[in-house]
Amino acid sequence: MSEYGSTADAPAGTTADAPPDAAGGTGEHHGAAIELENLTKRYPGSPQPAVDNVNMEIKAGEVVIFVGPSGCGKSTTLKMINRLIEPTGGRIRIGGEDVTDIDPVKLRRKVGYAIQSAGLFPHMTVAQNIALVPKMIGWPKARISDRVEELLDLVGLDPGEFHGRYPRQLSGGQQQRVGVARALAADPPVLLMDEPFGAVDPITRDHLQDELIRLQHELHKTIVFVTHDFDEAIKLGDRIAVLRERSHIAQFDTPEAILTNPADDFVSGFVGAGAALKRLNLTRVRDVEITDYPTVTVDDPLQEIFNRLRSSGTNEILLLDKRRRPYKWLRRGDLMRARGSLARAGTLVTDTVTRDATLRDALEAVLTDNAGRVVVTGRRGEYTGVVDMETLMNSVHELLEADRLEALEAQHDLEETRADLTHAEQEGDAGEKKA
Ligand SMILES: Nc1ncnc2c1ncn2[C@@H]1O[C@H](COP(=O)(O)OP(=O)(O)OP(=O)(O)O)[C@@H](O)[C@H]1O
Numbered sequence: 100m101s102e103y104g105s106t107a108d109a110p111a112g113t114t115a116d117a118p119p120d121a122a123g124g125t126g127e128h129h130g131a132a133i134e135l136e137n138l139t140k141r142y143p144g145s146p147q148p149a150v151d152n153v154n155m156e157i158k159a160g161e162v163v164i165f166v167g168p169s170g171c172g173k174s175t176t177l178k179m180i181n182r183l184i185e186p187t188g189g190r191i192r193i194g195g196e197d198v199t200d201i202d203p204v205k206l207r208r209k210v211g212y213a214i215q216s217a218g219l220f221p222h223m224t225v226a227q228n229i230a231l232v233p234k235m236i237g238w239p240k241a242r243i244s245d246r247v248e249e250l251l252d253l254v255g256l257d258p259g260e261f262h263g264r265y266p267r268q269l270s271g272g273q274q275q276r277v278g279v280a281r282a283l284a285a286d287p288p289v290l291l292m293d294e295p296f297g298a299v300d301p302i303t304r305d306h307l308q309d310e311l312i313r314l315q316h317e318l319h320k321t322i323v324f325v326t327h328d329f330d331e332a333i334k335l336g337d338r339i340a341v342l343r344e345r346s347h348i349a350q351f352d353t354p355e356a357i358l359t360n361p362a363d364d365f366v367s368g369f370v371g372a373g374a375a376l377k378r379l380n381l382t383r384v385r386d387v388e389i390t391d392y393p394t395v396t397v398d399d400p401l402q403e404i405f406n407r408l409r410s411s412g413t414n415e416i417l418l419l420d421k422r423r424r425p426y427k428w429l430r431r432g433d434l435m436r437a438r439g440s441l442a443r444a445g446t447l448v449t450d451t452v453t454r455d456a457t458l459r460d461a462l463e464a465v466l467t468d469n470a471g472r473v474v475v476t477g478r479r480g481e482y483t484g485v486v487d488m489e490t491l492m493n494s495v496h497e498l499l500e501a502d503r504l505e506a507l508e509a510q511h512d513l514e515e516t517r518a519d520l521t522h523a524e525q526e527g528d529a530g531e532k533k534a
């Protein structure tokens with residue numbers, strides 16, 4: 100299978116086709132494991148190290164999120180992985196290779212880097228920004244331009260439209276997409292992201308998060324991602340490292356484990372209130388039942404729309420546009436009043452979710468829509484189904500019930516252990532008395 104997923108027309112072995120030294124060998128399409136061993140950074144003149152003896156193993160293809168208070172050393176730790184900051188002690192291994200002392204230019208092939216506000220060069224076009232690393236490592240021109248087009252498509256920007264624009268001619272969200280494209284340019288196995296979505300509005304951030312999840316489904320990179328936002332960490336992370344001062348690891352575990360079993364008060368403080376609701380961030384729309392709904396398109400004759408609605412047994416029908424994207428909800432009454440034209444009939448579809456959206460996103464969409472359902476769309480915005488309130492409520496109920504059972508079991512185990520201990524103590528006492 101190609102790692103490019105739907106853009107499978109890209110040469111399957113992009114790096115294999117290149118000169119042997121242009122991409123650092125094969126097997127880099129997917130992620131590579133990262134090992135940090137006693138990693139330490141002392142900034143000159145600071146009495147305390149900013150990062151103190153960090154040991155961490157990140158698996159190939161895993162998304163690991165660093166969260167922690169401001170100044171705790173998240174960025175410093177991240178930047179040591181691609182040696183934007185030189186460590187003062189310890190080792191870094193990527194895919195088993197010790198990269199602590201290799202040429203940083205060579206490292207750029209292995210590690211892509213995306214930051215807050217995209218960090219694009221303002222005097223370069225979108226295409227030139229994306230081409231930066233491939234150019235630096237000497238890819239031929241034709242290959243670079245193919246790659247730029249492919250990446251723009253991958254991050255959901257029309258290559259024809261955006262190729263020649265300058266960063267100031269893009270919205271914040273678009274800049275951020277270009278930043279991600281640039282980080283992915285040389286197809287590195289490792290992607291580092293430092294609060295990449297910190298500077299955009301909440302709705303754009305939500306979309307960028309969903310896109311990153313979709314991308315990761317196709318690319319399987321190893322991603323280390325820094326954020327302040329614990330909800331973002333839950334949504335994106337396979338595992339979360341909660342860091343305290345000097346990058347000391349307070350807890351490094353799955354979102355589920357951290358939510359249900361925080362290691363200490365520091366971690367619970369970070370998890371914050373509403374852990375039950377946060378569980379909603381752990382389940383995706385694709386994990387619940389997406390039902391099919393009767394649909395028609397704007398090209399269908401009105402009579403057929405009538406017939407379809409009548410035979411559907413539902414009270415309304417979903418009208419799709421020419422590209423099969425959800426357009427309007429049509430009720431029986433709307434059609435009665437339509438008088439030969441659908442131009443003004445029905446209610447516009449305002450909010451949709453993708454299969455990668457969390458149940459929390461879906462619930463929010465459903466709650467703001469008084470008909471109690473939301474349309475699920477595919478990669479290009481096309482209709483794929485509908486999720487309704489009832490499905491969501493059932494899923495939430497199941498989640499909470501599962502949590503409750505788990506807590507009960509844990510309590511039961513604890514009580515049993517205590518009983519055994521007491522029993523053993525009494526036996527011990529009895530034994531001593533007998534002796
Ligand atoms: N170039 C530098 N020189 C000296 N001290 C630095 C330098 N860069 C960072 N520090 C210090 O190192 C510590 C860790 O900084 P770092 O940027 O890694 O924190 P952070 O966790 O990313 O914080 P934030 O969430 O605010 O981005 C801080 O105390 C900071 O003041």
Ligand SMILES: [Mg+2]
Pocket residue numbers: 173174175
């Ligand atoms: Mg930082």
